[in-house]
Amino acid sequence: MGEEEAKKVEVEGSSEPETPPRSVLSEPANDMTEVMSMTPEEKVDGWKALTVVENAILARVQTEKRLSLIKAWEDSEKVKAENKAVKRMSSILSWENSKMAAIEAELKQMEEALERKKAECAEKMKNRIAIVHKEAEEKRAIVEAKRSEEILKAEEMAAKYKATGASPKKLLGIF
Numbered sequence: 001m002g003e004e005e006a007k008k009v010e011v012e013g014s015s016e017p018e019t020p021p022r023s024v025l026s027e028p029a030n031d032m033t034e035v036m037s038m039t040p041e042e043k044v045d046g047w048k049a050l051t052v053v054e055n056a057i058l059a060r061v062q063t064e065k066r067l068s069l070i071k072a073w074e075d076s077e078k079v080k081a082e083n084k085a086v087k088r089m090s091s092i093l094s095w096e097n098s099k100m101a102a103i104e105a106e107l108k109q110m111e112e113a114l115e116r117k118k119a120e121c122a123e124k125m126k127n128r129i130a131i132v133h134k135e136a137e138e139k140r141a142i143v144e145a146k147r148s149e150e151i152l153k154a155e156e157m158a159a160k161y162k163a164t165g166a167s168p169k170k171l172l173g174i175f
Contacts, residue, residue, distance in 0.1 A: 161168055 157168070
């Protein structure tokens with residue numbers, strides 16, 4: 001026991017900082033023979049170094065875990081935002097389609113109403129044309145009847161003048 005106490009005093013009194021052996025820092029001891037061949041001070045220093053390395057690894061693992069959770073949350077929020085936007089775009093598209101269908105239906109009704117009105121107006125115009133044509137025919141018939149009557153009257157007068165030997169008082173404006 002005395003030797004161990006003396007070595008501990010020397011280790012504590014040395015001005016060099018405690019550094020674990022290179023084999024312990026560079027890679028963990030996989031072989032038990034390496035650990036068994038170490039002196040007790042090397043073992044203690046090695047375990048301290050391993051604890052520091054393990055703590056650093058654990059801290060790095062925790063940081064990576066936290067970062068991966070943050071990344072997963074971020075991705076989830078992005079997907080939520082994208083899904084919301086797609087849903088809103090879909091509702092806008094359906095709203096637009098329903099409004100367009102309503103407007104097209106109204107336009108079709110207006111066109112049909114205009115077609116009916118056009119047909120009614122065309123029918124009225126055809127009726128007016130028929131009335132004008134009928135009136136023109138009646139007037140032509142009246143004029144033709146008067147012409148025939150006047151011709152007949154002229155023939156009768158001519159026959160009367162021939163029969164009596166008298167001459168007409170009015171001569172067609174020759175004199």
